[in-house]
Amino acid sequence: MKETQELLLDTAAELFAKHGYAGVSMRDIAGAVGITQAAIYHHFNNKDALYVAAVTWLFEKSTLGVGEQMAAITNPEKRLELLIATMLQAMEEDPRFRLIYMRELLESDERKLAAIAESAFAAFYEPLNELMLELAPNKDAQLLIFSLAGMLFHHLEARKIAPYLPHASAGNPDTSFLARHISDLFLYGVKQP
């Protein structure tokens, strides 16, 4: 059994990811943990402090180890494919990282965003940058990273709306299928088979 403090972080991250900051009450979190609302204030000063602590905790937990896994492979195309497959699978298993990242881009104030970017993202961004320089030295690495990230995130997000759009196929594509599509498109574009 986890300590109450960590259970609070875990539960708060879950609920904030799903419903956003304003959409979750202290009573919701307390209820999910199994304590009363007032008891939260023994662990955190207020709702804002709980939110920041939960997001920081989740981001540090989530980005751990992806960079190390990549460093082992020298061939850049293979490294790209591993990265895409790994990230898709990780974000499918635990969608909280993706959900909160997206929410942060929508509504976070600049100060919180800067703190998160520098503390939780920089280490993870660096090997990505090197990969892009190897893959396409004559292109803008940051633009490539944003293009790739946009595809990764959006394919998972879009699963929610896909069934309601015309020409919808039954069921959602699995991550290995998505990984194949994204890798091919990113490397060769639509004009190449």
Added chain:
Amino acid sequence: MKETQELLLDTAAELFAKHGYAGVSMRDIAGAVGITQAAIYHHFNNKDALYVAAVTWLFEKSTLGVGEQMAAITNPEKRLELLIATMLQAMEEDPRFRLIYMRELLESDERKLAAIAESAFAAFYEPLNELMLELAPNKDAQLLIFSLAGMLFHHLEARKIAPYLPHASAGNPDTSFLARHISDLFLYGVKQP
């Protein structure tokens, strides 16, 4: 001077885009319009109805004409480039469409999402589907649409976090530069100059 009803839709769309459904109260909207909170209920049955009406109104306004503009061009590559440039520019001028679309994908209310997708999105999705079938008949059109949409949205979203990442360049790229990058990548991938 706009009629109160349309002013309500416009203001509600603005606030919901910025702060989300739970983050905006009826008082906030009424205050911004210049009436009292109770007066809203003369125009809309409840908060939910106002939200759906505002989002539908915004989406119909935003996606209007993009399809028509595209229909005039027969060459699919040119049509793709026009689409990318037009959407980037439109979303830069008025970010509300992008913000609410992203929020809809995050928020977990299936009923609202279904209503919006079917009423406001289907008409806009159809010409996109045809374009993809022309560009790459042997690929999955919906996957290509989500890939493209992901890039379009994320490049604009990422402007917020870009300055805090390593290797950041000064200032944000303008939309025509982004359009060039996205068009090239989508058509030919990173391996082609």
Added chain:
DNA sequence: GTCTATAGGATGATAGAC
């Protein structure tokens, strides 16, 4: 069409017992 007034409930936070 807009107002005032108010019902009825949820919310963030605190005080103090155990």
Added chain:
DNA sequence: GTCTATCATCCTATAGAC
């Protein structure tokens, strides 16, 4: 460390006057 009890404030929504 968690509880009960409570406060002040906010919320959506309704009733009825003008």
